[in-house]
Amino acid sequence: MELALDWLRNPEKEKIHADISLPELAILLGEIDIPERGEHIENVFQECREKILDNSVRINNPRYIGHMTTGVPWFSVVVDILITSMNQNQVKIETALASSFVEKQTMAWMHRLAYNKPAAFYKSVIHDETIALGNTTSGGTIGNLTALAVAREKAIPGIRKLGFLKSLQQSEYSDVVVLASQRVHYSIEKAVGLLGLGEDNIVKIPVDRCNKIKIDCLRERIIQLKQDNVLIMAMIGIAGTTETGNIDPLEELAEIAREENIWFHVDAAWGGAFLLSDDIRNVLKGIEFSDSIALDGHKLLYLPMAHGSVIFRDPHALDLLRHSTNYILRKGSVDLGATSLEGSRRFNALKLWFSVKMLGKKGYDILLKKSLQLTWCLKELIDKHDDFESTSEPELCIITYRFVPAAMQIELEKAKKDGNFDICHKINNRLNEINIDLQKKQREYGKSFVSRTTLESTGYKQEIVVLRAVLTNLLTETSFLAEILDEQRIIGMEIINT
Numbered sequence: 120m121e122l123a124l125d126w127l128r129n130p131e132k133e134k135i136h137a138d139i140s141l142p143e144l145a146i147l148l149g150e151i152d153i154p155e156r157g158e159h160i161e162n163v164f165q166e167c168r169e170k171i172l173d174n175s176v177r178i179n180n181p182r183y184i185g186h187m188t189t190g191v192p193w194f195s196v197v198v199d200i201l202i203t204s205m206n207q208n209q210v211k212i213e214t215a216l217a218s219s220f221v222e223k224q225t226m227a228w229m230h231r232l233a234y235n236k237p238a239a240f241y242k243s244v245i246h247d248e249t250i251a252l253g254n255t256t257s258g259g260t261i262g263n264l265t266a267l268a269v270a271r272e273k274a275i276p277g278i279r280k281l282g283f284l285k286s287l288q289q290s291e292y293s294d295v296v297v298l299a300s301q302r303v304h305y306s307i308e309k310a311v312g313l314l315g316l317g318e319d320n321i322v323k324i325p326v327d328r329c330n331k332i333k334i335d336c337l338r339e340r341i342i343q344l345k346q347d348n349v350l351i352m353a354m355i356g357i358a359g360t361t362e363t364g365n366i367d368p369l370e371e372l373a374e375i376a377r378e379e380n381i382w383f384h385v386d387a388a389w390g391g392a393f394l395l396s397d398d399i400r401n402v403l404k405g406i407e408f409s410d411s412i413a414l415d416g417h418k419l420l421y422l423p424m425a426h427g428s429v430i431f432r433d434p435h436a437l438d439l440l441r442h443s444t445n446y447i448l449r450k451g452s453v454d455l456g457a458t459s460l461e462g463s464r465r466f467n468a469l470k471l472w473f474s475v476k477m478l479g480k481k482g483y484d485i486l487l488k489k490s491l492q493l494t495w496c497l498k499e500l501i502d503k504h505d506d507f508e509s510t511s512e513p514e515l516c517i518i519t520y521r522f523v524p525a526a527m528q529i530e531l532e533k534a535k536k537d538g539n540f541d542i543c544h545k546i547n548n549r550l551n552e553i554n555i556d557l558q559k560k561q562r563e564y565g566k567s568f569v570s571r572t573t574l575e576s577t578g579y580k581q582e583i584v585v586l587r588a589v590l591t592n593l594l595t596e597t598s599f600l601a602e603i604l605d606e607q608r609i610i611g612m613e614i615i616n617t
Contacts, residue, residue, distance in 0.1 A: 122168060123196055127179065134565025135183050137174045144174060181594035182567035182603060187361070187389065189591045191423045198473045199423055202466045209255070209464040210456030219455055220246060222468035226253040228475065229414060230430045232394040234407055244434055248453035251437040253430035255468045256461065259388030260306040262413030262429035265440070265460050267297070267310045269411065269431065270353040270382035272439040279440075283315035292350040296320045298340070299355035300332035301575070302362060304386055307355060316352070326576050329512055330365040332357075332372070341379060353382040358403050358412075359390025362572045362587065364517030366390060369405030377408070385409040388427065390515045392419035395483040399491070402514060411436070419516070419591060421486060422470045486593060490516040493590040497600045506608050510577045510585045519574065519585040521554050522611040544581055551584040557611050558586060564610075567603045 139147070147170055177183065179190030208214035209222060227245045230236075230252040244250045256262045272279055275295070278286040287295065295316050299307055301323050312318045322344070324337045344351055356372045359365070369385065376383035385406050391414040393399045394406075406412060409432065416426030431437060437458040456462060478486070494513045501507045501518070505525040511518065523531070527546060534542035551573075558571045570587045577583045586607070 122164060122172060126172065127190075127193060127196070133173070133177060135177050135180050135568050136562050136565050138565075139174050147174070179592070179594065180568075181592055181596065182599050184588045184590055184592060184595060184600075184603070185568040185570035187418045187589055187591065188424070189421070189589075190594060191421055192474070192477075194473070194477055195421075195423045195470065198470055202469055205466060207466040209466060209468070210459070210462055211454045215455070215466065218466045218469065219453065221466075221472050222255050222455060223252075225255070225468045225471045225475075226251075226428065226430060228471075229253065229428055233391075233409075233412055233430060234432050250434045251455070251458040252434055253428055254437070254455070254459045254461075255464070255471075256427040256429055256459075257425045257464075257467075258417065258427035259304070259386065259413050259415045260309065260427075261460060262388065262415075262427045263304070263306050263384070263386055264310040264313065265429045266384045266411035266413060266431075267307075267314055267353055268460065269436050269439050270384060271314050271316075273382055273436075274350060274352045290350070291348070293348045294320065295350045295352050296322045296344065297353045297355065298322050298324065298337065298351055298381075300324050300357060300360075300367060301326045302330055302332075302357055302360040302365070303355055304357070304361050304388070307386065328576055328578060330360055330363045330574075330576055332367045334368060334371050334375075337372075337375065341375070351379065351381050353384055356383065356385045356405075356409065358385050358387035358406060359515045359517075361389060362517075362574065363511040363519055364389065364513055364515040364589075365511070366402055366514055369403065370408070371405070373405050373408035376410075382411075383409045384411045384413070387412050388415035389418055389517075391415070392483065393487060393515065395480050396487050397480070398484065399487060416467075416471050416474075419487065419490070420471065420474065420483075421591075421593075422474055426467045426470050428471075489593055490591050493595055493597065493600070494518055496597045497588055497590060497604075500600055500604055504604060504608075506611070507604065510574060510583060516590045517587065518590070519572070519587050521550060521583065521585045522557055522607055523550055524611065524615065540580055543579060547579055547581055547583060551582075553611060553614050554584045554586060556614050557607060560610050560614070561607060564606075567599075567606060569603070569607075 178188055207218040209218060212219050223246055227241050231241055254265060256265065275286045275290065297311055299321055303323065308318045308321055311321050322340060324340060325333050327333055354372060354376050356367045356369045373383055387406065390403060391412065393403055411429060411431045414428045416422035417424045441457050494516050498509060498513055498518055501509045501520045506522060507520055508523045509520045531543060531546050534546065554571065562568055571584060572587050573582045573584050575582050
C-alpha cells in the first residue's frame with residue numbers, strides 16, 4: 120500500500136521514462152529460474168520498487184499527455200483492493216452473488232445513457248435473468264469483438280454452429296465485409312480476423328480533412344458491393360478516433376444502416392464517456408440509433424485498467440451468443456457468463472459503479488470539461504506559435520500538430536502556392552524526420568511526453584508525421600502546455616542545427 124500511495128503522491132518524483140535501456144531492462148528482469156523458496160515480503164516489495172516501479176512509465180505525471188491511459192482518482196486504488204479481496208467470479212451466480220446484480224445495474228445505467236428508453240423499460244429488465252443489455256468486458260477490444268460476433272450471427276444465422284465456410288457456401292453471397300473509416304481502431308481488424316472474415320475484408324472508407332468518414336464515398340462503395348453480391352455484415356461508426364479524437368457523422372451513418380439493413384456498431388471506447396455530460400453529449404448525436412456500442416472505462420471514465428463494456432439496443436441481441444453447459448451456465452440460470460465471450464471475469468463492474476456513485480453525472484461533467492479546456496488551450500498555443508502547425512481540429516481531448524520552423528513554413532507555403540509538389544514532398548519528408556527525432560528525444564529527456572502518428576488527411580499529398588497530445592491528465596495545468604511546446608521547439612531547433 121505504501122508503494123501505491125507513494126506513486127500517487129509523487130507523480131513528478133522521477134523522470135517520466137526511466138533512463139534504463141530495453142536491453143538493460145531485459146537483463147534486470149530476465150531471470151528464468153523460479154525461486155525455490157519464498158522471500159520475506161519486505162524484500163519482495165523492495166525488489167518491486169527497485170526493479171519495477173523505478174523503471175515504470177509515470178503516466179500520472181502532469182506533463183505526460185501522450186496516450187489515453189492516465190492517472191486515476193485515489194479512491195480507485197481502494198476499490199481495486201476491495202475487488203481483489205472479494206475475488207468474485209462474474210461467470211456464475213454461485214461465485215458472484217451481489218456482484219452479478221451490480222454488473223446488471225451498471226449495464227442498465229450505460230444503456231439508458233445511450234438509448235434512453237422509458238424508465239418503465241429499465242425497471243422491468245434491469246434484473247430479468249432472460250435479458251442482457253450488455254457485458255462488462257476487459258476493454259474496447261472485447262467489446263468490439265462481442266458486438267461483431269452478434270452482428271455476424273444476425274447477418275448469417277447459424278454460423279456459430281456451422282462455421283464460416285459452410286455458412287457462406289449455403290448462402291447467396293460471394294463474400295462478407297465490414298465497413299469502417301480509414302481511422303478505424305486496430306481492434307476491429309483483430310475482431311474481423313478472429314471471426315473468420317479476414318482482416319482484408321474490412322472495407323476502409325477515406326476520411327475528410329476533419330478525419331470523419333466520407334459519406335459520399337461510403338454510399339458509392341455500398342452500391343458497388345451490392346452489385347458484386349457481397350454481404351455487408353456491419354458498419355462501424357467511430358465516436359472518438361484513437362489518433363485524432365474526431366467523431367463520425369453518426370446520424371447519417373445510422374440512416375444509411377437503416378436504409379440498407381446493416382448492423383450499425385459504434386466504437387465509443389474513447390468518446391462514450393461524454394454521454395454523462397448533458398452539456399456536451401450532443402456531439403454524439405445519432406449514437407442512440409446504433410445497434411451496439413463499445414465503451415472503455417479506463418479511458419475518459421477515469422477507471423483503472425482494465426474496464427470496458429458493450430451494450431445493445433435490442434435487449435435480446437445477446438441471445439444470439441447465449442450458451443450453456445451442465446456444470447455451469449445451465450439453461451434458465453441467471454449466470455452472466457451465459458452471454459459473455461469471456462469466461463472467468465473479475466468484478467470490474469464495481470469500478471464503474473463506485474466511480475459513478477462518487478462523482479455522479481455532475482462530477483464527470485466537470486472532469487470532461489476540464490479535459491476539453493486543456494485541449495483548446497493547447498490548440499490556441501499551437502495556432503499562435505510561429506514554429507508549430509495544427510494538423511487536426513480537436514473534438515474530444517486529442518489534438519495533433521507538428522513542429523514546423525517559421526522559415527520552413529514559408530518555403531512550404533510558397534511551394535504549395537506555386538503548385539510545386541516535388542518541393543512540398545521534399546520539405547515534408549524532412550519535417551517527418553525532424554518530428555520523429557523530436558518525439559524520441561523528448562521521451563528520452565523524461566520531462567514531458569507526447570506520442571506521434573502519421574496522417575494522410577492533412578491536405579498534403581502524402582503521409583505526414585504528427586505529434587499527438589491527449590489532454591486527459593487532470594493534474595496538467597495550462598502553464599505546463601506552454602512549457603511542453605517550448606521544450607519541443609528547443610529540441611527541434613537543435614535537430615535542425617546539427
